[in-house]
Amino acid sequence: MNMKKVVSKCAAVLSTVTLMGSAAAGIVPAPFANAGNVIVAGAADISDFEYDGTFLTGDVYCPTGSSFTMEVTLDKDDKSYGTDGFNYEWYYSSSATKGTNKVDQFNWTKLNYTTKSVTFNMTSAMNNAHIYAVKINKSTGEKTQTPMRTIYNVKANLQMGAAKASTSNGSTYVSVPVYLSNLTNRQISAGKMVLDVDKNVFDSVSFGFAVSGLSTIDNFTNGQYVNVFDNATSSVTLGSNNLLGTFTLKVKSGATYNGSKLTLNIEKPTLTGDYVSGNLRYGINTATAVVGSSGSDTSDTVPANLRAVTNSQYHQIQFVWDKVNGADKYGIAVYLAGKWRVQTSNITNNSYVTPKNLTPGMTYKVAVAARVNGKWDTNGAIKNAITVTVR
Numbered sequence: 001m002n003m004k005k006v007v008s009k010c011a012a013v014l015s016t017v018t019l020m021g022s023a024a025a026g027i028v029p030a031p032f033a034n035a036g037n038v039i040v041a042g043a044a045d046i047s048d049f050e051y052d053g054t055f056l057t058g059d060v061y062c063p064t065g066s067s068f069t070m071e072v073t074l075d076k077d078d079k080s081y082g083t084d085g086f087n088y089e090w091y092y093s094s095s096a097t098k099g100t101n102k103v104d105q106f107n108w109t110k111l112n113y114t115t116k117s118v119t120f121n122m123t124s125a126m127n128n129a130h131i132y133a134v135k136i137n138k139s140t141g142e143k144t145q146t147p148m149r150t151i152y153n154v155k156a157n158l159q160m161g162a163a164k165a166s167t168s169n170g171s172t173y174v175s176v177p178v179y180l181s182n183l184t185n186r187q188i189s190a191g192k193m194v195l196d197v198d199k200n201v202f203d204s205v206s207f208g209f210a211v212s213g214l215s216t217i218d219n220f221t222n223g224q225y226v227n228v229f230d231n232a233t234s235s236v237t238l239g240s241n242n243l244l245g246t247f248t249l250k251v252k253s254g255a256t257y258n259g260s261k262l263t264l265n266i267e268k269p270t271l272t273g274d275y276v277s278g279n280l281r282y283g284i285n286t287a288t289a290v291v292g293s294s295g296s297d298t299s300d301t302v303p304a305n306l307r308a309v310t311n312s313q314y315h316q317i318q319f320v321w322d323k324v325n326g327a328d329k330y331g332i333a334v335y336l337a338g339k340w341r342v343q344t345s346n347i348t349n350n351s352y353v354t355p356k357n358l359t360p361g362m363t364y365k366v367a368v369a370a371r372v373n374g375k376w377d378t379n380g381a382i383k384n385a386i387t388v389t390v391r
Helices: 043-047 076-081 378-383
Strands: 038-040 067-073 086-093 107-111 117-121 130-137 143-145 149-152 155-160 164-168 171-181 190-196 202-209 215-221 224-230 243-251 261-271 287-290 307-311 316-320 327-336 339-347 351-353 363-372 386-389
Touching: 067 130, 076 130, 155 261, 155 287, 155 307, 155 386, 171 261, 171 307, 190 202, 202 215, 202 224, 307 386, 327 378, 339 351, 339 363, 363 378
Parallel strands: none
Antiparallel strands: 038 107, 067 117, 086 107, 086 130, 130 143, 130 149, 155 171, 164 171, 171 243, 190 224, 190 261, 202 243, 215 224, 261 287, 307 316, 316 351, 327 339, 327 363, 363 386
């Protein structure tokens, strides 16, 4: 969605009204139960309104247990009426109708709130739910509807793999693979990659996607590479190895690249299209790597490129990682109730599959350690832990 203002906040400090509670997936959370009758917004209802410069806080990533604020942005022509010149109506839907903007096909519940902003406490039942607001001019009675926004609690895991150097026509190049795991069905539609490098070490940066179907615009200047990618109508699906693509960095003549730090972010990673409900905004981490090491925050005794593949049919997760030289065992631990708890320490290959029927929507922090020469590098494993959400 295009918008004039995008403010995705997970914070309780901007609270105007707080809505709390939980419920089974697909059911309106308990605080909304008495908020009004369920309405079906037909095409006629929608056509009565025009966006006309009135917008709503952007599609939101917010983890379960945190809070987020939705706020209506007034149009420039509204200034003459003052900030108190409007009432507001808020609508909520947990409908799973497929399609990015099929707002007229959702069942909507009108909430009993009339303020310009509302703060919600995120529950697992609210994942992939939708919200929109209607601005009502007190003087003229004119109604203006905001675009629909979608709430999502899935956090993607971004990692850079081990860098490899090569020489071509007298120049040295460093290639760095990028992995993006914990995506819904391994799919993504849009985002903005920002890679920061040492401008005194690298002359140029380019990125080759491992998947087709994305339009890209990129630029490298003053040590920062930016690549804006999108598919306007659908999504792309990463392979089973979760490889997004590979950076190629050209080393300046005479520069020392070993030990150079790389920092990668993907801003507003989004999933859209005919097979999802709304615009899904992923959460995501920052990935760092040091050229000459084994990958993102890893050492020779830590499994590199730890990634998760989720299975929504059986509600289970497969963890995969690169083998560690000399390792005879691997162990996997989960962070629960403030402590790391070992699930197993008897894995003999570089893969582990959880039991079936984990709770959908639950998010876990997971670490994998390797035993080399009889010793476990648990500190390195925890440093390289990833976060994954059950489908």
